[in-house]
Amino acid sequence: MIHAIKRRAVPLAAAALLLFGIGAYAGAAAPSAVTIANFAFSPTPLTVAPGTKITWTNTDEEPHTVISADGGNTFKSAALDTDDKFSFTFSKPGAYKYFCSIHPRMVGTIIVK
Numbered sequence: 798m799i800h801a802i803k804r805r806a807v808p809l810a811a812a813a814l815l816l817f818g819i820g821a822y823a824g825a826a827a828p829s830a831v832t833i834a835n836f837a838f839s840p841t842p843l844t845v846a847p848g849t850k851i852t853w854t855n856t857d858e859e860p861h862t863v864i865s866a867d868g869g870n871t872f873k874s875a876a877l878d879t880d881d882k883f884s885f886t887f888s889k890p891g892a893y894k895y896f897c898s899i900h901p902r903m904v905g906t907i908i909v910k
């Protein structure tokens with residue numbers, strides 16, 4: 798009886814993991830992107846789980862940068878031209894403020910928790 802339950806539980810657990818995995822992937826895929834448009838980062842603040850790779854894409858005709866507010870010690874992109882991308886994986890929890898060094902009024906925050 799116990800063995801029968803265990804045998805049935807394995808594929809159920811696998812199915813649950815698969816569903817959870819797909820759900821987690823779908824959930825992480827959309828918000829792990831930040832768009833730079835009209836001299837602004839969007840969305841901001843953006844909350845993600847530890848280990849999430851965030852990709853910024855510049856859709857403006859102007860170059861922009863993505864630089865952590867600690868002077869670029871955590872992450873620092875080169876100047877991004879139109880459609881250029883920059884990615885950084887946030888492994889540790891925290892609130893990460895960043896800005897564009899060309900237009901310092903452009904600011905954003907990534908919250909990792």
Ligand SMILES: [Cu+2]
Pocket residue numbers: 836860861862897898899900903
């Ligand atoms: Cu800029």
